[in-house]
Amino acid sequence: MLYNLTITGRIKLLSTFQWPISMCLKLRIHVTTYTGDCVVNDNFGKYCPTTCGVADYLFRYTPDVTQNLDDMLGELERIGNLTRGAEEKVVFMRDTATLAQKSSQPDLYYKKSSSMLDDVVRFEKTIVTQEQQLFELQNFILSNERRMQDLKQLTRQLEQTCNVPCKDKVEIQPITGTDCQEIANKGASISGLYYVKPLKATEQFLVYCEIDSYGRGFTVLQRRKNGLLSFNQNWVPYKEGFGYLSPDDSTEFWLGLEKMHLLTNSVTLPYVLRIELVDWQGNKKYADYAMFRVGAELDKYRLTYGYYFGGDAGDAFNGFDFGDDASDMAYTIHNGMQFSTPDSDNDKYDGNCALQDSSGWWMNRCHAGNLNGRYYPGGRYTEKDAGAFDNGIIWVTWHDRWYSLKETTMKIIPLSRINTDGQQQSGVKNFGGL
Known part of the structure; x- marks a missing residue:
């Protein structure tokens, strides 16, 4: 149920x-x-x-x-x-x-308060903008103050320079001769600018003479000091010379192949070429070559010397075995080579050594020493830096091909002055220790 x-x-x-x-x-x-x-x-x-x-x-x-x-x-x-x-x-x-x-007549106080609030908001925005502008102006002022300090320092330096009595022209010493050694023999005792007139020269020209306390007079052919002067020059500048001669020996220059030819071929007594080198650590070395001569322009200013006279920098002019080829030594000998420039190829290489190295020098195929190479601050450079060419200021019997020297000097003195070293030593080997 x-x-x-x-x-x-x-x-x-x-x-x-x-x-x-x-x-x-x-x-x-x-x-x-x-x-x-x-x-x-x-x-x-x-x-x-x-x-x-x-x-x-x-x-x-x-x-x-x-x-x-x-x-x-x-x-x-x-x-x-x-x-x-x-x-x-x-x-x-x-x-x-x-x-x-x-309502057509709202509360005046309310209306004024609203207006004041709007003004406050607007003023706040204005203040923020002005603060940003003030910050930028302060940075600009600080930058200008630093520039003013630099200008003041420069002004002080200029004032000191201007306090030195001005000279109308470069001071050139009055004594002249066939070379710097003859000038020293005539009584010159300070280094500076002198006029020389080799026997075969048609007119005198200016040189820098290094005169030491022993009465030796070196005629300077080349000077590298700071890289301010480009040695990437063509045939005519290398023939006539380029750069600037200064009384205090503070500038770089190349005296000129024609002047070198006149100096080394006007006397029967041969010259000794001294090459002085300074690296970026301040170390100094030298190399001496006896019976140094520079040929005439018809022979492309061919370099010749009798023998390596000595020095602790090594004989780079005699070539160097880089380990690249069995012929390295033969291909890098400089004795007997003609002078080449980028626009005048006189080397033994299929290409143009001077063009690829951007300098004029007595090239073979190509070199073991090149004092006119590119200036590399700090010394070390790479194949990438040089476009695969060892184009620095090179002397491979001291530093390798990828090290560019800081300072170089080429100067000559007659072989007859070898014994005049202040100690009356004899023997040509003594010249290596000048």
Whole structure:
């Protein structure tokens, strides 16, 4: 036997704002026929196989539930009334604000306050911009102050220079001769600029003479000191000479192949060529060559000497075995070579040694020593720096081909002055220790 008992209660309230509030109570109890003893239960009383106990329980509590639902309905109606009051207040406040905004005479103090706030914001932005501009101006001022300090230092140096009495021309010593040794023999005792006129020369020319305390006069042919003068010159400059002669020996120059020819071929007594070298660590070495001569222009100013006279720099003019080829020594001998420049190729190489090395020199195929090479500050350079060519100021019997010397000097003195060393020593070998 199946009994269906359904109790349904539903309450629904819509407030002023259409808020759904509902409460439902629905109970469906299905009881099947059951035979047996009744069971005592605390909630339902006697629970029997029939629905008598359940029904009695529900009927007993129905009035209380109905009363509770009525109370809840009244409470919800009160909440709905309060909600309508709040809505009316909000509408009133909105209308009041709109009316105030549309008023033709708003609150002056409020208007002034708003204007002041706008001004403050604008001034803040202006201040930030001006602070950035001030920062940039301060940096500019500091930079100018540093430049002013540099200019002041330069001004002081110029003032010191200007305090020295001016001279209309370079000071040239009055004594002349066929070379610097003859000038020293005539009584000259200070180094400086002198005019010389070799026997075969048609006119005198200016040279720098080194005169030491023993009365020896060296005629300087070449000077490298600081790299300020480019030795990448063509045939005519190398023939006539380039650079500047100075009384204090502070400048670089190449005296000129024609002058070297006149100096070394005008006397029967042969000259000794001294080559002086200085590296970037301040070390000094030299090499001497006896019976040094420079040929005529018709023979491309060919270099010849009798023999290596000595010195601690080694004999680079005799060639060097680089280890590249069995013919290295033969291909780098300088004795007997003609002079080459980038525009006048007189070497033994298929290419142009002077052109690839950017200098004029007595080239073979190509060289073991080149005092007219490119000036590399610091000394060390690489194949990449030089375009694969060892084109520095080189003397490989002292430093290797990838080291460019800092200072070089080429100067000559008659062989007759070898013994005049202040100690009356004899023997040509003594010249190597000058």
